[in-house]
Amino acid sequence: MSDPTPIENEFFGSWSEFFMTMAFFVGMKSKDRLTKVGAVIVSPNHQVVSVGYCGFPRGINDDIDQRHTRPSKYFYTLHAERNSVYNALYVGASVKGCWMYTPWYPCPVCAQTIIQSGISRVIHYYDRENGMGQETNVNVDLREPWAKLALESDQMFCESGVMTEKFHGKLYRDPIIQVCNGVLSPLPEEEARP
Numbered sequence: 025m026s027d028p029t030p031i032e033n034e035f036f037g038s039w040s041e042f043f044m045t046m047a048f049f050v051g052m053k054s055k056d057r058l059t060k061v062g063a064v065i066v067s068p069n070h071q072v073v074s075v076g077y078c079g080f081p082r083g084i085n086d087d088i089d090q091r092h093t094r095p096s097k098y099f100y101t102l103h104a105e106r107n108s109v110y111n112a113l114y115v116g117a118s119v120k121g122c123w124m125y126t127p128w129y130p131c132p133v134c135a136q137t138i139i140q141s142g143i144s145r146v147i148h149y150y151d152r153e154n155g156m157g158q159e160t161n162v163n164v165d166l167r168e169p170w171a172k173l174a175l176e177s178d179q180m181f182c183e184s185g186v187m188t189e190k191f192h193g194k195l196y197r198d199p200i201i202q203v204c205n206g207v208l209s210p211l212p213e214e215e216a217r218p
């Protein structure tokens with residue numbers, strides 16, 4: 025086994041792996057038929073404050089096929105990152121100073137929400153430069169535009185002081201990821217923890 029990275033030793037330990045794995049697991053619940061994304065918000069002392077996945081707002085009928093097609097889905101679907109913040113608000117929990125774990129680099133609208141809610145750090149699994157849909161066959165057409173959007177998110181995070189961190193650990197359970205692989209992206213075999 026290779027030595028853990030310094031950032032794992034100094035800041036994350038196994039908590040980072042635990043919460044990132046949880047973000048993928050939560051994403052499995054996504055109502056979005058194409059994109060399964062989850063987000064987990066945790067306090068500085070490792071308490072889960074909120075989770076969210078892609079889906080319609082409460083009470084909105086998500087059985088109508090037309091609402092799942094572009095461009096309608098853009099107006100009906102809440103991204104996981106925003107949903108996790110709103111779910112915290114729904115139960116009166118503050119996310120100020122919390123960290124968010126999520127697979128993809130947040131889009132600009134989610135970045136605004138993250139900044140304005142007081143979240144201090146975003147840990148993302150996929151590279152920002154590759155944007156959403158890295159290595160996936162499903163979202164190839166979105167890859168380049170999303171990468172450009174991610175640059176706008178990055179600019180806002182930099183100016184606001186929200187830290188972003190590329191995830192460097194291992195995911196705990198490769199079966200969870202395999203379920204998501206149909207719509208996300210396959211992971212190299214060596215990245216899966218036995």
Ligand SMILES: [Zn+2]
Binds near residue numbers: 105106130131135
């Ligand atoms: Zn978003």
